[in-house]
Amino acid sequence: MTTFFLPSLFGLTCLVGIILIFNGLRGLVRRVLYVPDFKKDSRGTVRTVEGGGTRFWGMVCLAAGVLFVLVGFAGFQRVYEFQNSPAFLRYMVPAPDGYEILYSMAANGGYEIAYTYPSNAADVRQRFLDRLREEGWTIATDTPFSVVAQRGEHCLTLSFVGWSGEERRSFQAKVIVSYSTNPDS
Structure with a gap:
């Protein structure tokens, strides 16, 4: 809309x-x-x-x-x-529950937001994929460390950077979402 x-x-x-x-x-x-x-x-x-x-x-x-x-x-x-603001990215991609925003900034002709989650990367990755499908995004590329999703002229790149912490319960999954309107970028 x-x-x-x-x-x-x-x-x-x-x-x-x-x-x-x-x-x-x-x-x-x-x-x-x-x-x-x-x-x-x-x-x-x-x-x-x-x-x-x-x-x-x-x-x-x-x-x-x-x-x-x-x-x-x-x-x-x-x-x-x-x-043309990071608020639009939060509107376009409602993130799964339990996230914290590390930063949001303009980048590469679009913008990106970094989220952290208090769980392992595989779990967060699956929750993001489910949420994208619920919102009507088509998954164009799906690898263990990145996902490219498209919806019309909009293109998202999700990078699952990794996690930190010494014990599994303190792992922080980090997801960087980059947005652009050019699917070829």
């Missing part, structure tokens, strides 16, 4: 605003210049009538158009900023 519907909605809002601005200006210009309308009456005779529209409705259309364009542009910008 966020990747397609909202940008389309805000783009449509801008388009409606532009149409309203055009109609408002057209109405104001016609009224100020007294541009006549030519209409046929019931007998087919062409008659000249006073310029269409009123100054008030022209100004209302103009103001509404400007408002629509501003709202559409601001909304589109907010969606763009969200899609």
